[in-house]
Amino acid sequence: MRLIEEPNFDVAQLAHIEIFSPKPEETVDFFTRLLGMSVTARSGQSVYLRAYEETYHHSLKVTESKEAGLGHAAWRTISPQALQRRVEAVKATGLGRGWIEGDLGHGAAYQFTTPDGHAMELLYDVEYYQCKENEKTKLLNRATKRPDRGVPVRRLDHINLMTSNAATNTDFMLNALGFRLREGIEDNGNLIGSWMSVSNLVHEIAFMPEPNQQKGKLHHLCYWYGVPQNLYDVADLFRENDVFVEVPPNKHGISQALCMYVYEPGGNRVELFGDAGYLILDPAWKPVIWDMKDVPGNGDTWIGTAFPESWWVRGTPVTVPEIAKS
């Protein structure tokens, strides 16, 4: 019997994201009134939100801050022992920061950063959302009733971070956390972008190059509809509510997902997914590597218009002169 190295399945999913916003109430209005999410708690300078099909206390924490950007991303493991294994692996990289007792919605979590400095957490204990009487639905696999406001998103999908060095940061995610590389972009043989997952999704996390090698920026977070038309419906609502739409409904080549990108009022870029793209079921999946010269018109957009310059260069916090929005 020919043996192969087996992947570890210790990390199960992206559990939640914290974003910073200089306009937290407007940010919350965006996620609740237009995207149909609900506030589940407020504490200090933070507001906690969830989408109607999410089972946990929250998937999004909005924290008031002088500048937009990533607070942290939290990964849930498959077990307490898997959490220990990943913590050991992270410690060995020297990027560990230590344990916290928890936060609203979850128990003990281990904090660390990517080589680029993006704050992350590993955790296992989560609090499940307790459904109120008037939120109960007969659809037993749905956590709460579909809301009657906005065009309601269903769940958090993934996060995309800008890095100063895709190769280094990708290696960290693969080696310390057990992600699998699903797609990548190479430029002259160097990895400059990567899409990684611990599940059948093409990615829970992606890395984009930050053009000035600045570290620690957020490119976007993404919520999921799974229904292509919902992108047009919410885009219409965005137009009517003066939300800046950077990329209207489009079909990515990489991931094949139907996508769109907007800026929430706090300045962070939010993506919305209109379908599941393709799913990876092959256990021996070989990463699809694009040459950068083939990406424009194929990898970025398979059906849609080329992405604007801003999409390629702007992350939060915005530290360089921002590209004009026109």
Add this chain to the structure above:
Amino acid sequence: MRLIEEPNFDVAQLAHIEIFSPKPEETVDFFTRLLGMSVTARSGQSVYLRAYEETYHHSLKVTESKEAGLGHAAWRTISPQALQRRVEAVKATGLGRGWIEGDLGHGAAYQFTTPDGHAMELLYDVEYYQCKENEKTKLLNRATKRPDRGVPVRRLDHINLMTSNAATNTDFMLNALGFRLREGIEDNGNLIGSWMSVSNLVHEIAFMPEPNQQKGKLHHLCYWYGVPQNLYDVADLFRENDVFVEVPPNKHGISQALCMYVYEPGGNRVELFGDAGYLILDPAWKPVIWDMKDVPGNGDTWIGTAFPESWWVRGTPVTVPEIAKS
């Protein structure tokens, strides 16, 4: 640290299905002309087919036979050693049948049956489809070009088998193969239906009750679009080509998938999925258990009409008087 039992991830996916057809050429015409699949090989009484986004040699083997029904279902493991582990577990149940050297499209496979007698295989070595020059696409994560005929399906999704005893057969899949129970139906406290997966899908396999406790029947196999409208497009094509549509486009409660059911000309029921339903990312997912009395109108169909009697009682081979199709 509180420890919990970790799942095994040895089985990765449903690799292919073999169905029997008394009208193999008409069956192949159905899958190629209407569903856009391609014939990749013919051998003996069998024809091998694949969908345009599938990477393996085939996902469907159509074998001429006096009666419609299941040939076998094949599961691919994550590694050769995982294959050994699962073979040992199956052997321990007494349901193993032994190794075969392989078939067109894959290497050594271990044959066994469910307690109910459904033929299955475990395998690791698969042959990847070799793309022809005129099938090459610039969409690098797509195996071959989208066809210009029919309404082309993208990949095999799952299989549904009728059993004489859901509980026994479900236990076998969970214990010997490592499936996780995702949703179930109980009648007076007894499990009578189950949806199980080894991935983030709600199921790669489901068990339905066979009303006369007959063993080994196929309820349906399912191909995936991931695009809701495609169900209406292909349903229109079915109407024009005299394909029997048993359940027109509908939204299941269980799995939340947009579905439809038709009979291919050989008599087997084929389901088509118009989206991804919901995906299970929570590693501690608790099975959603429906009481049978709540299923009609909620679990079977969340948005759609109640399913016809035939859907509940007819499997292939058809051994009892078939429900009238009108």
Add this chain to the structure above:
Amino acid sequence: MRLIEEPNFDVAQLAHIEIFSPKPEETVDFFTRLLGMSVTARSGQSVYLRAYEETYHHSLKVTESKEAGLGHAAWRTISPQALQRRVEAVKATGLGRGWIEGDLGHGAAYQFTTPDGHAMELLYDVEYYQCKENEKTKLLNRATKRPDRGVPVRRLDHINLMTSNAATNTDFMLNALGFRLREGIEDNGNLIGSWMSVSNLVHEIAFMPEPNQQKGKLHHLCYWYGVPQNLYDVADLFRENDVFVEVPPNKHGISQALCMYVYEPGGNRVELFGDAGYLILDPAWKPVIWDMKDVPGNGDTWIGTAFPESWWVRGTPVTVPEIAKS
């Protein structure tokens, strides 16, 4: 030059409908919270509503009444002189009732009934809706901003009335008002159903047989989305809000429209259209006449399940034992 009789184009459109409701506030909640319509006025026992793309003061008047049913349907002509011509034609049939000075939202109107007794009005002068500052949109052909609540309908589409005699009532609409017959159902050579329009739509009005020859009932009124997916979105919302869905999303053969049917809380049946069906541009269109025996499975539903008995027999007011809703 061979001459043919030219149609008259005097009647332009269905301008508004009045329905009776024994639960007017619940009816208004249904149309505003779930279908995204707005209240534009309240007067006496009546509430006036419009959809966001409608340019007139209202398309729906909900009037409190002991029983559900049709208040009246109002037709707008192409000119004041066309109004006079049609009034003369109606007077000649003996079905005229006389002029009223007007109502909120429109000027002088001529009242009459169909042979079956359905109340109708002819009018030309209408009041256009005055957009509030916060409703203004940059989409200049849209009357007001798309709302952020429910799944908002775009405009009134048509009305369907049950009659004791389709032939007589159809002749009246064709001869007195200038409608064209677009599709019809014949049973043993007798017209039992009809779809008529004054525009390129297949119908602004349809007649269904009332099984007990009762007169003057409303079968349904229909609002329009023009977006197929919106039917699934609003159906989901209906399920969560305990609205009775009589016919889930379905594709009619007659008219080819994507449709669904629900009961508003007052008891009236409301249809929702998910697309434009087909449009009739041929000026010499020959009515498509179905034999009743070919209607089930083709004419009623081309892609979808057969309609329930209730759909065929229940109108408002409900004067015979109502079909059980299960």
Add this chain to the structure above:
Amino acid sequence: MRLIEEPNFDVAQLAHIEIFSPKPEETVDFFTRLLGMSVTARSGQSVYLRAYEETYHHSLKVTESKEAGLGHAAWRTISPQALQRRVEAVKATGLGRGWIEGDLGHGAAYQFTTPDGHAMELLYDVEYYQCKENEKTKLLNRATKRPDRGVPVRRLDHINLMTSNAATNTDFMLNALGFRLREGIEDNGNLIGSWMSVSNLVHEIAFMPEPNQQKGKLHHLCYWYGVPQNLYDVADLFRENDVFVEVPPNKHGISQALCMYVYEPGGNRVELFGDAGYLILDPAWKPVIWDMKDVPGNGDTWIGTAFPESWWVRGTPVTVPEIAKS
């Protein structure tokens, strides 16, 4: 009674279009294999085609020519006498060319041009397509079965012509032919673009400015799906078959239609409509006039990316240096 001028309804519809193609067989392959149309006749250097829901002999005539461009557009009147009335009105403008006996698919037609020189015909007598046995469908309002190839279009929708002077050409269509102005663009008070119809559609014909005041160019012809998703399906097929997609799926502000633009192999621009946009039922519709400065980002595209320069300047025949396609 206050009187108003009533419109004439003499012209009923756009009956067919002739285009020139330097690569007629490739053009025919595009319309048949990818758009699912059928060839109904060949004669001389011309091929006649129809879509599956069209009732006439053809809606498209492809004629071999050295350069791409418009052959002619043909308008059908509501009656023979309406034809005479319109011919008289055209003669009075001095733009008439005289009668022809007919062509395959229609009888006597009166030829004329717009002030800009675009060739047009007025006709009443048309030949209806005779359905073959294997094309018969149970959907009686559908002319022939839905095809199993490509993503089949349903009917011709409209034509868009580039003109040297929008105001002059628009006046001609309104005054001589009875079109109604539905939307327009003004630049410094001058009409530079117009959308006109004789039906409830926003337009059967539109005029765009030709940037160099060249006369007689074709901007595009448009076929209709009425199903939004079909745009993505056919766009995917276009990508795989190297058809140049100038504007991927997008939602116009003007007309509100879901649209996309591609070049057929002969070089002519073809638009595809994914829905019905909005329909005009108000008989006193006031033209929606856009100021050119408000058009970009609202009128051209309401949900979608700004149109490329080529879309604004390129018509066929291409007589000025063509904008680069990248």
